Amino acid sequence: MMKKTEQAIKDYGLDFTLRDSSSAGMSATLANKIKNKEWVIVTWIYRCDETAVPE
Numbered sequence: 560m561m562k563k564t565e566q567a568i569k570d571y572g573l574d575f576t577l578r579d580s581s582s583a584g585m586s587a588t589l590a591n592k593i594k595n596k597e598w599v600i601v602t603w604i605y606r607c608d609e610t611a612v613p614e
Contacts, residue, residue: 564577
């Protein structure tokens with residue numbers, strides 16, 4: 560997803576900063592931006608193996 564996003568930013572000449580982060584980092588950034596009423600775009604892919612509970 561990162562490579563395609565980087566290419567889209569270039570193709571469309573967007574003035575965006577792309578950051579790779581953990582889910583926790585993304586959630587913290589999102590909460591902070593909402594609190595400060597700042598623009599932010601996040602992408603997230605759900606992966607069930609991150610939340611799997613061993614039996």
